[in-house]
Amino acid sequence: MPKMKTNSGAKKRFKLTASGKVKVAQAGKQHGMIKRSNKFIRQARGTMVMAEPDARVIRKHFLPNG
Structure with a gap:
């Protein structure tokens, strides 16, 4: 059976933490x-x-x- 490949787009957008959670950049920036608003930009x-x-x-x- 062939190896499973990681999706190229996903490896640029997501990182896994040590406990297995998925880290992602804030959306909309x-x-x-x-x-x-300045508040939105700051909080994102x-x-x-x-x-x-x-x-x-x-x-x-x-x-x-x-």
Whole structure:
């Protein structure tokens, strides 16, 4: 049976923590900052831990090798 491959797009977007949770960048910060409030921009800095139901899908289908 062939090796399972990690999805190339997923490995650029997601990282796994030591306990297996999925870290992801905050959404909504790629463009269009002029229409966003300063509060939104400030609070969307850095990374967040993805919700568990979504994280389960990412781990199973896109990051099988962790």
